[in-house]
Amino acid sequence: MIQTVATTPYDDQKPGTSGLRKKVPHFQQPNYAENFLQAIFDASERAPGATIVIGGDGRFFNADVVRKAIRMAAANGVGKVVVGRDGLLSTPAASNLIRQRKAAGGIILSASHNPGGPDGDFGIKYNIANGGPAPEGITDAIYRRTREITEYRIVDEDAPDLGTLGTTRLGEMEVEIVDPVADYAALMDTLFDFGAIRAAIAGGLTLRFDAMHAVTGPYAHEILERRLGAPAGTVINGTPSEDFGGGHPDPNVVWAAPLVDLLMGPTAPDFGAASDGDGDRNMILGRGIVVTPSDSLAVLAANAHLAPGYARGIAGIARSMPTSGAADRVAQKRGIGLFETPTGWKFFGNLLDAGKVTICGEESAGTGSDHVREKDGLWAVLLWLNILAVRKASVAEIVQAHWREFGRNYYQRHDYEEVDKAAAEGLMESLRDRLASMAGQRFGTLVVSQADDFSYRDPIDGSVSTGQGVRIVFSGGSRIVFRLSGTGTKGATLRVYIERYEPESGRLDMSIDEALGELVRTADAIGEITKRTGRAEPDVRT
Numbered sequence: 001m002i003q004t005v006a007t008t009p010y011d012d013q014k015p016g017t018s019g020l021r022k023k024v025p026h027f028q029q030p031n032y033a034e035n036f037l038q039a040i041f042d043a044s045e046r047a048p049g050a051t052i053v054i055g056g057d058g059r060f061f062n063a064d065v066v067r068k069a070i071r072m073a074a075a076n077g078v079g080k081v082v083v084g085r086d087g088l089l090s091t092p093a094a095s096n097l098i099r100q101r102k103a104a105g106g107i108i109l110s111a112s113h114n115p116g117g118p119d120g121d122f123g124i125k126y127n128i129a130n131g132g133p134a135p136e137g138i139t140d141a142i143y144r145r146t147r148e149i150t151e152y153r154i155v156d157e158d159a160p161d162l163g164t165l166g167t168t169r170l171g172e173m174e175v176e177i178v179d180p181v182a183d184y185a186a187l188m189d190t191l192f193d194f195g196a197i198r199a200a201i202a203g204g205l206t207l208r209f210d211a212m213h214a215v216t217g218p219y220a221h222e223i224l225e226r227r228l229g230a231p232a233g234t235v236i237n238g239t240p241s242e243d244f245g246g247g248h249p250d251p252n253v254v255w256a257a258p259l260v261d262l263l264m265g266p267t268a269p270d271f272g273a274a275s276d277g278d279g280d281r282n283m284i285l286g287r288g289i290v291v292t293p294s295d296s297l298a299v300l301a302a303n304a305h306l307a308p309g310y311a312r313g314i315a316g317i318a319r320s321m322p323t324s325g326a327a328d329r330v331a332q333k334r335g336i337g338l339f340e341t342p343t344g345w346k347f348f349g350n351l352l353d354a355g356k357v358t359i360c361g362e363e364s365a366g367t368g369s370d371h372v373r374e375k376d377g378l379w380a381v382l383l384w385l386n387i388l389a390v391r392k393a394s395v396a397e398i399v400q401a402h403w404r405e406f407g408r409n410y411y412q413r414h415d416y417e418e419v420d421k422a423a424a425e426g427l428m429e430s431l432r433d434r435l436a437s438m439a440g441q442r443f444g445t446l447v448v449s450q451a452d453d454f455s456y457r458d459p460i461d462g463s464v465s466t467g468q469g470v471r472i473v474f475s476g477g478s479r480i481v482f483r484l485s486g487t488g489t490k491g492a493t494l495r496v497y498i499e500r501y502e503p504e505s506g507r508l509d510m511s512i513d514e515a516l517g518e519l520v521r522t523a524d525a526i527g528e529i530t531k532r533t534g535r536a537e538p539d540v541r542t
Contacts (some may be wrong), residue, residue, distance in 0.1 A: 001156050002075045002171070007031040013039070013146035015139040017344040019125020021111050023490070024061050027122045031152065033065050034072065037107070038152035039145035040126045041076040044138060046104035049079030053097045053127075055089025055180065056109025057215040057278035058240040059116035063087045065124070067159035069107050074173040075153035081173065084180035087162050088240065090215045090279030092368070092376035093184040095131035099372065100183060104129055110278035113250035113365075117243030132349035132373030136465065181222050188223060188379065191309030191371060192386045198229050200389035206269035209381065210259045211238045213245035216279040219378055228385075249276050251283035251365055251377070252542045253290060263287060271388060271395060275377035280345075281365040282377035284384055286395020292542075294324035294411050297361030299402050300383050302330045304359060307386040309371070314358035318348050321454050321469055322413070322481045322497045323363040329406040342456050342468040343483070349373050350460035363413060363497065365542075400508070407503035410515035414538035415485075416494040416529070424484055424492035427532045431470045431482055438472065443522040446474045472526060477501040480523045494533065496523050 010029075013020055013036050020036055027033050046052070054069050056062040066087035073081050082101055083089075089097065091108055098106045105128050111121035126134045126142065134142070160168045160175050167176045188194075201207070209224055211217035217238030224230045236259075237245060248255040251274035263272040263285040272285035284291040291299070301317050304310035316337030317327045331338035337356055341347035345368075348360040352370045361367040366375030384395075391398060416424075438451035450473040455466040469483030478500040485493035498519045502508065523529065530536050 003154055003156050004151050005031070005034070005154065006151050007035055007149060009147050009149050010035060011147065014143045015125065018112060018133065019108070019123050021114065021121055021123040024118055024120055024122045027061060027065075033068060033124065034152045034154070035146055035149050036124055036142075037069055037072050038076075039142045039149060040107065041072065043141040043145045044105055044126060044128075044134070046078070048077060050104035051080040051082060051101055052078055053082045053089070053094055053101065053103050053106035055084035055094050056087055057090070058086070058088050058242065059111065059122065059244070059277065060118055060120060060242040061122050062109050062242070063162060065109050066162065068154070070159040070170065070175060071154045071157070072152065074155045074171045078173055080176065082176050082178055083162065085163060085165060085177055088180045088215055088218070090180070090184070090219060092280055092372050092374045092379065093180055093219070095127060095372035095374040096184050096187055097178070098127060098129065098131040102129075106131075108278070112278050113248075113276040113281055115244065115248050116277065117246075120243060127373070130349055130353055130373050132352075133344070133346035135346050135349070136463070181219050184219060185223050185227065187371060188382055189227070191379070192307050192382045193389065194228060196389040197382070197385045200385070201229050205271065205388060207234055207271040207273070207385070208259065208262060208269045209235045209272075210251070210256055210274040211235055212249040212251065212256065212274055212276065213237045213239065213241040213247060214249040214275065214277045214279070215240050216275040216378055219279065223378065223382070244277060251276050251281055252540065254540050254542075256283055260285065260290060263290075271385065273381045273384070275381070276365070279377050280375040282367065282380040283365055284380065284395070286399070289396045289399060291395065291399055292324070292411055293361065293365045293367070294326050294363050294409060295399060295402070296380065297323065297359070297367050298326035298330050298406065299387075299398060300367060300380065301327055301359045302334070302402060302406070303387045303391070303398075304369075304383065306390040307383055310358065310369070315355055316351075316357040318351050318357040318360040320344070320347075320362040321471070322483065322495070323361060324409040324411040324499050325477070325501060326406065326409040327361065333406065339459070342454065342465050345373070345375055347456070347458070347465070350458055354460050356459070363411070403508045404505060407501060408508045410500045410502060410510070410512060412498045412512055412516055413542050414496040414498065414520075414523075415540040415542070416496075416533055416535050417539040418491040419494050419533050419535065421492040423532050424494050427494065427527055427529065428470065428482065428484060430532075431527060435470065443525060444518050446478065446518065446522055449473050449475045478519055480519060480526065482527055494529070496527065496529070496538070498523060
């Protein structure tokens with residue numbers, strides 16, 4: 001029986017770059033999750049009796065909301081839901097299921113790399129029929145609906161047991177509980193030369209994968225250890241936990257420090273990697289080297305043809321605006337298209353659907369291809385392993401050879417987390433007010449050649465996105481980018497991106513401090529970071 005429950009709107013349910021994210025207690029307010037779910041059902045387009053996919057990263061409150069979403073889907077005319085066992089689906093696996101099942105869309109429960117637990121973060125986002133995040137037109141419609149909602153619909157029956165595979169019914173709707181790993185692993189087998197990777201591992205290639213107590217643990221155990229033959233113990237922290245083992249599931253040098261220490265130490269394996277809460281981000285390491293996400297994107301794009309799924313070459317590359325220009329050098333030399341988009345994977349969807357690009361990436365540790373419409377952490381790991389197996393060189397040797405061929409983009413991102421929101425917005429507004437007069441200004445040896453607030457016109461549908469980040473470009477190609485992140489749940493996160501391109505072969509092994517020191521000081525001077533935020537140092541450097 002369908003129940004119609006009276007409710008009142010909340011005024012803070014505007015989705016960010018990756019859906020709606022708030023602290024768990026905020027989502028536990030009466031009808032808070034239900035309101036947003038109903039707004040998704042009301043504002044998203046689907047044919048009567050359509051299929052949708054539901055799953056999440058297993059963080060605290062995940063299973064509760066999965067059950068609510070199933071019951072509400074049954075009350076809103078959905079014909080079938082496909083749900084990962086125990087409510088688990090990595091974000092790329094959910095994207096794959098949406099595409100494979102020709103679903104109308106999917107509800108993905110995740111706050112990605114943010115901490116979990118009863119006082120941690122939670123999130124809900126909607127993906128459309130191509131498997132990618134909903135574009136701004138749909139998220140705006142969802143937000144408008146949250147502002148006017150007066151009721152939600154839910155069946156009064158309990159959702160089926162999430163731990164039991166198979167098909168049942170809930171009211172008029174079919175519910176299929178599926179193995180969250182199987183379809184994704186089968187897809188990876190079509191893209192990569194699993195035989196070559198197995199042979200490399202059998203021949204002595206050693207690796208370590210840190211799943212960070214998050215959703216990729218089961219995927220990595222199945223693919224790396226069972227299908228590719230890596231020894232048991234290759235995957236560490238491989239059991240998903242509601243609070244990510246009390247850690248922070250963000251694969252960077254701060255939160256995955258034990259893995260970094262291992263790869264920098266005397267007993268380092270040949271290859272190391274980590275993924276985040278929902279499986280869409282990655283960190284790549286070799287013995288003695290941490291590969292920046294921007295460099296990883298460029299290396300993967302330059303070598304993708306070594307994997308069977310990309311043997312014909314790639315159509316083009318897309319990167320988010322703050323991501324370094326390393327991929328641009330590859331596109332230019334290979335004679336393929338390069339697209340610069342705002343931050344957020346949803347901006348890549350149209351380019352991928354139109355066949356304009358094959359590989360996409362963001363500096364925030366996200367890379368992926370046209371196999372799904374999300375970034376995909378384990379995909380990046382497997383492509384790296386495929387490259388290592390074919391080239392029979394170390395990670396460091398491959399990266400250094402890349403720099404010799406294309407030049408090096410020295411790059412660093414500085415995150416100032418939980419900054420007072422008014423102070424952060426004031427900093428950005430001050431920058432925008434000074435843009436028109438900034439060209440020609442000198443800061444030490446640096447001369448500003450261009451300053452703007454990045455805007456983007458989608459070449460496929462003509463939609464325009466403005467206010468995407470302030471860019472300060474200097475003569476010679478160095479640049480500083482300032483933007484506020486849309487992925488935090490408290491205060492504001494100010495992100496400052498520092499980049500210097502160095503084409504000279506004799507200057508490819510400078511320290512980051514040597515290469516970027518003047519730019520870092522200039523960023524503080526131009527942005528008035530210390531003055532406005534009170535922060536003398538960033539919380540995280542990546």
